[in-house]
Amino acid sequence: MNHQDRVTLVTGANKGIGLEVARQLGKAGHRILLGARDAGRGQAAEATLRGEGIDVRFVPLDLGDEASLTRAAADIEANEGRIDVLINNAGVALEGDGNVASANLDAVKRVFDTNYFGTVAATQALLPLVKKSAAGRVINVSSRLGSITYNADPAWEFAAVKLLGYNASKAALNMFSVILADEVRNDGITVHVACPGYTATDLNGNSGSQTLEEGAEEIVRLASTANPAPTASFTGREGPAPW
DSSP states (O other): OOGGGOEEEETTTTSHHHHHHHHHHHHTTOEEEEEESOHHHHHHHHHHHHHTTOOEEEEEOOTTOHHHHHHHHHHHHHHTSOOSEEEEOOOOOOBTBOSTTTOOHHHHHHHHIIIIIIHHHHHHHHHHHHTTSTTOEEEEEOOGGGOHHHHTOTTSTTTTOOOHHHHHHHHHHHHHHHHHHHHTGGGTOEEEEEEOOSBOSGGGTTOOSBOHHHHHHHHHHHHHSSSOSOTTEEEETTEEOOO
């Protein structure tokens, strides 16, 4: 399947890494379905990419609203008929999250609602469309902060970043990805976990050391390269990451 044949849905694609991934894959020839919960921002992002010559369509999609996910799936089935690459990019980091002693439990729950439960709900709604692809691919955008191996290493460069909600939600997302990969193995679908790296986005107050282009790099590689890594892989720009 070449680039021109691929229908790619990116969630949370109205800004940041999601928008950059949509831009790069669109310029490579993918038909982009731009998922976003805010209609105004989604339509603005759609207009921006279309102005760059990209084949793109905004699809209203809210990870916290199951009816929205059902409508999105029906919309895509009616208009595109399938999804070749599902990129679960949407995620949040919230004020109030922190270590065990200081974290606000409501903030922790809200982080999980989006980063884990919302991603699971979106995948459940859209997976039947991925199964209609000749070579389906699911890419879940995680983080090295979700690696138990890294978090257990006091010498790791980000060892001080212990966010009860964010780190644990990404660890849960990693487990979901491994379980999903096993479940769809016989359907010809591969599942990959991508770590963008510490990228300057709204998520971290633009404090990241990488550019958006660099943050999008591994996700784009996984979405566009034939056999980019074994299914149930966890990779970043620097290569495989430990669970």
